[in-house]
Amino acid sequence: MTRPSYHHGDLANALTAAATQLAREGGPEAVVLREAARKVGVSATAAYRHFANHGDLIHAVKEVANERLAESLSIELAATPVEPDPAAEAVRRMGALGLGYLRFAFAEPGLFRTAFCSPAWTAGAPQGPPEGLETVAPYRMLVEGLDALVAAGVMSPARRTYAEIFAWSTVHGLAMLILDGPLSGVPPEIREQAIAAVLDAVAVGLTAG
Amino acid sequence: MTRPSYHHGDLANALTAAATQLAREGGPEAVVLREAARKVGVSATAAYRHFANHGDLIHAVKEVANERLAESLSIELAATPVEPDPAAEAVRRMGALGLGYLRFAFAEPGLFRTAFCSPAWTAGAPQGPPEGLETVAPYRMLVEGLDALVAAGVMSPARRTYAEIFAWSTVHGLAMLILDGPLSGVPPEIREQAIAAVLDAVAVGLTAG
DNA sequence: TGTACATCAGTGAACGCGCGTTCACTGATGTAC
DNA sequence: TGTACATCAGTGAACGCGCGTTCACTGATGTAC
Numbered sequence: 001m002t003r004p005s006y007h008h009g010d011l012a013n014a015l016t017a018a019a020t021q022l023a024r025e026g027g028p029e030a031v032v033l034r035e036a037a038r039k040v041g042v043s044a045t046a047a048y049r050h051f052a053n054h055g056d057l058i059h060a061v062k063e064v065a066n067e068r069l070a071e072s073l074s075i076e077l078a079a080t081p082v083e084p085d086p087a088a089e090a091v092r093r094m095g096a097l098g099l100g101y102l103r104f105a106f107a108e109p110g111l112f113r114t115a116f117c118s119p120a121w122t123a124g125a126p127q128g129p130p131e132g133l134e135t136v137a138p139y140r141m142l143v144e145g146l147d148a149l150v151a152a153g154v155m156s157p158a159r160r161t162y163a164e165i166f167a168w169s170t171v172h173g174l175a176m177l178i179l180d181g182p183l184s185g186v187p188p189e190i191r192e193q194a195i196a197a198v199l200d201a202v203a204v205g206l207t208a209g
Numbered sequence: 210m211t212r213p214s215y216h217h218g219d220l221a222n223a224l225t226a227a228a229t230q231l232a233r234e235g236g237p238e239a240v241v242l243r244e245a246a247r248k249v250g251v252s253a254t255a256a257y258r259h260f261a262n263h264g265d266l267i268h269a270v271k272e273v274a275n276e277r278l279a280e281s282l283s284i285e286l287a288a289t290p291v292e293p294d295p296a297a298e299a300v301r302r303m304g305a306l307g308l309g310y311l312r313f314a315f316a317e318p319g320l321f322r323t324a325f326c327s328p329a330w331t332a333g334a335p336q337g338p339p340e341g342l343e344t345v346a347p348y349r350m351l352v353e354g355l356d357a358l359v360a361a362g363v364m365s366p367a368r369r370t371y372a373e374i375f376a377w378s379t380v381h382g383l384a385m386l387i388l389d390g391p392l393s394g395v396p397p398e399i400r401e402q403a404i405a406a407v408l409d410a411v412a413v414g415l416t417a418g
Numbered sequence: 419t420g421t422a423c424a425t426c427a428g429t430g431a432a433c434g435c436g437c438g439t440t441c442a443c444t445g446a447t448g449t450a451c
Numbered sequence: 452t453g454t455a456c457a458t459c460a461g462t463g464a465a466c467g468c469g470c471g472t473t474c475a476c477t478g479a480t481g482t483a484c
Contacts, residue, residue, distance in 0.1 A: 173382025197371035205414030
């Protein structure tokens with residue numbers, strides 16, 4: 001298990017992968033730089049050749065987590081057949097996005113919590129240009145879904161404003177209340193019913209009137 | 210500022226108050242037992258006469274935070290005049306509850322985050338009987354609000370199921386996304402508009418059809 | 419009304435923990451001539 | 452094709468931090484007789 005050369009060759013990626021595994025098992029607080037280095041078989045100091053500091057490493061994991069979330073959304077989008085009717089199709093897609101979001105949260109709680117961890121955890125990470133929300137894949141998918149709702153005539157343009165925030169808030173809140181919060185005791189069966197009911201209510205809130 | 214006697218007399222409450230102030234300023238991670246003792250002017254060891262451990266102290270703060278949240282809901286309920294029409298009144302109350310929840314989250318982010326902190330923070334706290342959600346004041350207020358909606362005939366009984374979870378998830382998610390999450394950059398003015406739009410969408414989701 | 423004594427509520431020193439980070443260093447790589 | 456040398460990517464020891472918690476203790480309180 002020793003590496004062939006003194007130089008690792010791909011240490012940045014290896015550390016990110018190890019740190020991602022830590023996050024998967026215990027959320028952002030489990031991402032410890034020394035442990036990631038240990039897993040890769042390298043001294044802790046070596047990490048500083050590739051990451052500015054601890055927060056920078058967490059930031060890298062956070063980006064990976066967002067990619068995984070986007071994948072989960074895509075998978076759920078593809079899991080149900082396309083509806084011939086544009087209106088029904090737009091509604092189907094929104095439901096799939098919500099379901100993909102929640103499936104990810106419950107299947108990968110550690111990564112989910114890391115994707116949305118407080119900025120305190122990534123403090124010190126050197127930030128480039130202040131990239132907006134539009135660069136985050138899951139958010140773009142949500143925007144497209146809502147636009148399709150309007151294009152299909154199933155949501156009034158007046159309701160379009162802040163619709164991202166409404167839809168996102170609901171699924172995010174549900175995930176948080178169940179993962180970390182006072183709804184953590186809800187058994188899986190009830191949880192599934194609640195998810196269906198909540199997603200339905202969101203659809204109503206977006207399209208009614 | 211020295212206490213009159215060797216015995217403090219009310220140390221448990223004093224420590225809880227000091228710890229609550231710490232939480233107010235920095236959330237659950239700022240609740241450090243030694244610091245709370247320091248603020249009260251007592252040795253760290255003394256805290257162990259009144260709290261089983263660190264998690265127990267945080268648990269006490271968590272309960273205080275929930276009381277403050279309930280107060281915020283009550284204040285907002287009383288902030289707008291009662292509607293004569295029962296249907297309008299029930300809708301008004303739901304809006305006030307949502308607003309009170311969000312006002313509290315933004316006015317007291319540290320306490321809000323403590324009220325909903327992960328069980329990991331309160332680990333070790335000796336738990337009595339597993340008290341259900343019904344014992345938590347804010348939750349009871351939500352249940353009453355939804356029941357009133359049905360009683361006033363403005364929400365169909367079919368929609369009543371899991372309505373708590375839908376309404377709660379939405380306001381909770383909005384608070385989290387803005388406090389800790391990717392919506393933290395939203396300026397206060399836009400935030401207020403978003404709050405109004407989201408609360409409106411929830412009302413639609415609850416009552417439409 | 420005194421007094422002995424159990425109990426309660428504090429004290430202060432100390433420990434271990436494991437982290438992030440820095441330091442001076444050495445082995446490996448690649449490029450100019 | 453060799454060789455000198457700058458640069459890059461690692462090493463290992465060490466530091467400081469501040470926490471939660473334990474220990475043996477002492478001062479204050481209250482109760483039985």
